[in-house]
Amino acid sequence: MDWAHLIVLRATMPAAGAGPSVPGHGDCAGETNVNGPGPTRPELLVAGGDVVTMNPRREVLLGGAVAVAGERVLAVGATSELRARWPGTPELDASDCVVTPGLVNAHLHQTGDPLARARIPDDLPPGASVDTWAVPLHAAHLPADDELSALLAGVESLRNGVTTVIEAGTVAHPERVAAAMHEVGIRGGIGAWGWDVPGAPFAGPAGEVLDRLAALVTAHPPGSRVEGWVTLVGHGLASDELLAGAAELARDRGARMTMHLSPSGADPEDYLRRTGRRPALHLASLDVLGPHLLLAHAVWLDDAEVEALLATRTAVAYCPWAYLRLGQGVTRAGRHAELLRRGGRIALGTDAANAADSADLLRTAALAVGLAKDMALDPTGPGAAEALELATIGGAEAIGMADRIGSLEPGKYADLVVHDATGPQWTPRGDVAQQLVWSADGRSVRDVLVGGRIVVRDHACVEVDEPALRTAAARAAEALLARAGVPLRSRWPTLRAY
Ligand SMILES: [Zn+2]
Secondary structure, three states, rough: OHHHHEEHHHHOOOOOOOOOOOOOOOOOOOOOOOOOOOOOOOOOEEEEEEEOOOOOOEEEEEEEEEEEEEEEEEEEEEHHHHHHHHHOOOOEOOOOOOEEEHHHHHEEEEOOOOOOOOOOOOOOOOOOOHHHHHHHHHOOHHHHHHHHHHHHHHHHHOOOOOEEEEEOOEEHHHHHHHHHHHHHHHHHHEOOOOOOOOOOOOOOHHHHHHHHHHHHHHHOOOOEEEEEOEEEEEOOOOOOHHHHHHHHHHHHOOOOOOEEEOOHHHHHHHHHHHOOOHHHHHHHHOOOOOOEEEEEEOOOOOHHHHHHHHHHEEEEEOOHHHHHHHOOOOHHHHOOHHHHOOOOEEEEEEOOOEOOOOOOOHHHHHHHHHHHHHOOOOOOOOOHHHHHHHHHHHHHHOOOOOOOOOOOOOOOOOOOEEEOOOOOOOOOOOOHHHHHHHHHHHHHHHEEEEEEEEEOOOOOOEEHHHHHHHHHHHHHHHHHHHHHOOOOOOOOOOOOOO
């Protein structure tokens, strides 16, 4: 049964390429239009909220407004001024709200885990969650499961204010993931997983894997609302030929590349045994590192690897909840705060629904800077301001999209979040960054726009019938778990007591 198509309320939008663009307005908070001429009249004012622009001056406009024209921000400024300039423009009332740019999640498994959420036990030995669970689950995914999983991931992301997600990799049906992302109205990257290690499930020759990756990038070119990324599983699941070929493909196409590396000490051990080099240095020797590459994790780095990532401008997706959930040693080995301090490119990620689990990026942002302070025994280290940078403009830069998203400035896509600031966690109001990061979380997210379109209104996705999604997911999950034959268990006796 193809559940996914039953729960989408409206026809999907066309894939956005370089959409309409707009002129700048020098007297507003954003001064330059980064994308040339376009519409001069907004269709919507998001008005009356405290606008956290994340522009280069990091201006916060109390009672400000964002004018939206087509897919893009036309102007950011005082509500009274924008109302006077464009009288009669429809408004989204953001009074008593905080308005931020959409958040960026640079590492999210949209398939494999969402339908098995909270099923993989949290006390397994290293590797078991992959061998015993992830591999059979991916193998048992029907095309509709991939789409349904991505819909779930998209709904959860948007309702937490995440407007851009980078897919960590789908084994079988990335096109269905792309379809779901269009349906729910989220922006991001998709990837087709492949590997060429003999004997591994789903393995194929390097050339075959590269052809598949190339086809995905062709179908979803860089700059599209959903763009194809050259995506490898990483770890030890790629030959040198595949690693080098993938980097070459990404560079040739102007595409981005991502892969997992060293979340735990296992990859360094494996690379040292196989290649005589630590992982990042081996990648450097193959000319794989560079600004096109986003490494997921990079927790266990030695000094030379840190230097290599900095020198090559390689980006890192930092997923701290996963390392805590899986006991991988971030508090002992993590160098992310050092990378950040030294100008490294860091984004945040929430990994899989059974490894970090929540798609609430504000929780992740708080943890990232909290860990940095604690590991350094230094409370003067990165705080809420840096956390918000990681979640917005910094994350956007790390995934190569800072020219399009990550701040509220004229010419950028109108990806924004309206946080309801009337709850107790917002009372009384204080420093907006501290309150967003330390006090609040995704539960305050009321409305979300992606590319100028309202995709979440009053805490619910506009494009998706959420009750129908819940029902479909429950049914599909039972069938998927049965097909996969995974060893379901419960720590406690679970009794029927209807
Ligand atoms: Zn991952």
